[in-house]
Amino acid sequence: MSDVESKIREIIAKEAQIDASKLTLDANLADLEIESIDLVSIIYNIEEEYDIYIPQDDEQFKLDTFRDVVDGVNDLIASKGAEPSSSAAS
Amino acid sequence: MRRVVITGAGCISALGSDMGAMWQALAAGRSGIAFSDQPDFDGLQIKNCAAVTDFDPDALFDAKELPILDRYTQFALVAAREAVAQSGLVFSAELSARTAVITGAGSGGMTTVDAAYKRLYGDGKLRVYPMTVPRLMVSAASSHVTMAFGIRGPAYTISSACSSANHAIGEAFNMIRYGRADAAITGGAEACLTRGTMGAWQSLRVMATDTCRPFCIDRKGMVLGEGAGMFVLETLEGAQARGADILAEIVGFGMTSDAGDIVQPSLDGVCGAISAALADAQLAPEAIDYVNAHGTGTDINDVVETAALHQVLGKHAKAIAISSTKSMHGHALGAAGALELAATLKAFEHQTAPPTANFTQADPKCDLDYVPNSAREMRIDAALSNSFAFGGLNAVLAIKRVN
Numbered sequence: 001m002s003d004v005e006s007k008i009r010e011i012i013a014k015e016a017q018i019d020a021s022k023l024t025l026d027a028n029l030a031d032l033e034i035e036s037i038d039l040v041s042i043i044y045n046i047e048e049e050y051d052i053y054i055p056q057d058d059e060q061f062k063l064d065t066f067r068d069v070v071d072g073v074n075d076l077i078a079s080k081g082a083e084p085s086s087s088a089a090s
Numbered sequence: 091m092r093r094v095v096i097t098g099a100g101c102i103s104a105l106g107s108d109m110g111a112m113w114q115a116l117a118a119g120r121s122g123i124a125f126s127d128q129p130d131f132d133g134l135q136i137k138n139c140a141a142v143t144d145f146d147p148d149a150l151f152d153a154k155e156l157p158i159l160d161r162y163t164q165f166a167l168v169a170a171r172e173a174v175a176q177s178g179l180v181f182s183a184e185l186s187a188r189t190a191v192i193t194g195a196g197s198g199g200m201t202t203v204d205a206a207y208k209r210l211y212g213d214g215k216l217r218v219y220p221m222t223v224p225r226l227m228v229s230a231a232s233s234h235v236t237m238a239f240g241i242r243g244p245a246y247t248i249s250s251a252c253s254s255a256n257h258a259i260g261e262a263f264n265m266i267r268y269g270r271a272d273a274a275i276t277g278g279a280e281a282c283l284t285r286g287t288m289g290a291w292q293s294l295r296v297m298a299t300d301t302c303r304p305f306c307i308d309r310k311g312m313v314l315g316e317g318a319g320m321f322v323l324e325t326l327e328g329a330q331a332r333g334a335d336i337l338a339e340i341v342g343f344g345m346t347s348d349a350g351d352i353v354q355p356s357l358d359g360v361c362g363a364i365s366a367a368l369a370d371a372q373l374a375p376e377a378i379d380y381v382n383a384h385g386t387g388t389d390i391n392d393v394v395e396t397a398a399l400h401q402v403l404g405k406h407a408k409a410i411a412i413s414s415t416k417s418m419h420g421h422a423l424g425a426a427g428a429l430e431l432a433a434t435l436k437a438f439e440h441q442t443a444p445p446t447a448n449f450t451q452a453d454p455k456c457d458l459d460y461v462p463n464s465a466r467e468m469r470i471d472a473a474l475s476n477s478f479a480f481g482g483l484n485a486v487l488a489i490k491r492v493n
Contacts, residue, residue: 036354037351037352037353037354040293040294040295043295044293053135056135056295056297056299056310056311057299057310
């Protein structure tokens with residue numbers, strides 16, 4: 001498990017108040033009943049953690065499964081061309 | 091109960107600095123939404139907004155007066171001047187004591203708040219401009235309107251986020267209807283296109299990255315606007331006695347709260363407010379010709395509002411022209427209902443429904459007649475103007491043409 005995957009799992013579990021073990025890579029976020037208001041907070045926390053901007057458009061950033069989020073964030077970090085920042089970013 | 095009419099109207103928005111300019115844009119389906127390159131927005135992802143551009147404060151206000159006026163108060167005063175001038179009302183000592191000023195604002199002096207915080211936190215300065223407090227007060231616009239016209243009756247500000255203006259106008263209507271005032275200056279004002287506000291809305295992820303396309307399948311959200319709309323209200327009897335031109339009669343006002351979610355609207359709450367406005371107006375659904383929708387362009391609002399219009403208006407919903415003029419003047423938050431009442435008054439005058447601009451293809455869940463892209467000449471005798479705020483505070487006005 002990558003650091004990014006475990007960090008994002010931790011963020012989602014905390015913000016949506018769900019059990020982290022439910023966040024398998026293929027878990028569908030809608031099935032986990034993550035509300036849109038929680039999603040907004042999840043996105044904010046991920047953006048802060050990695051100093052990235054997660055595009056709003058579905059075509060540019062899929063948010064269906066947990067894997068989509070991890071892959072998408074990894075792509076954004078790679079395209080930024082920088083190491084993921086530590087908690088010092090916040 | 092006394093009948094209450096509107097005898098003066100004024101507005102300023104991205105569509106222009108008076109009622110005539112606004113109507114020219116609305117009738118042409120011309121949107122005031124544009125990408126802003128102002129330096130304060132550097133680094134933000136969302137830079138689309140409907141900003142007031144045709145506006146020169148130095149030419150409009152005395153050099154001594156201007157430093158105490160936040161941009162939102164300036165807008166309120168510009169709109170109030172137009173409305174009072176059109177009404178021809180002269181505020182004698184007697185009338186001034188019987189006139190109310192009730193204005194709506196979502197946040198009031200945001201440009202002042204932003205500038206003060208930037209100095210203290212951003213620039214490391216240790217003091218802010220001394221008039222910061224009187225500029226930023228959410229009630230500042232009401233106070234300045236009383237001072238500008240010598241109004242000495244009840245005056246205050248109503249703040250209910252995006253419903254602020256409708257709540258203010260509705261309360262002014264009730265005050266005159268029930269005899270607690272004989273006239274009122276009412277409406278809403280907002281100037282929220284600051285770095286702080288844009289950044290905050292960006293984080294909610296409800297802002298469109300392109301433009302505002304209410305009710306469309308490819309809509310991406312709302313676009314912030316700014317401006318003010320102000321109106322002079324008085325009794326029908328008083329207006330007729332002095333031979334004033336009557337723009338419209340306010341016939342009903344419906345309010346509900348969802349008691350639900352802080353950001354998501356509820357169908358029940360929205361239906362309740364529309365029903366209450368119709369009942370208050372003693373109007374059947376079939377009497378309504380035009381609805382100026384809340385129509386923010388967010389996923390949820392447009393679906394819920396459409397469902398509510400179906401539920402309350404029944405089969406007649408499909409026969410009504412419905413438009414969201416936010417597609418052109420943007421979502422001016424606490425001024426929204428006032429700009430939309432201004433648009434509705436012009437719709438009465440020209441017997442033309444303004445369109446929903448930027449329209450592509452309707453969302454299958456939004457299956458009503460949204461007057462896409464082109465204004466439509468039609469008979470408009472009665473209309474509703476909807477406002478539904480974050481936090482579930484709903485306020486709907488019912489308006490009729492007076493022949």
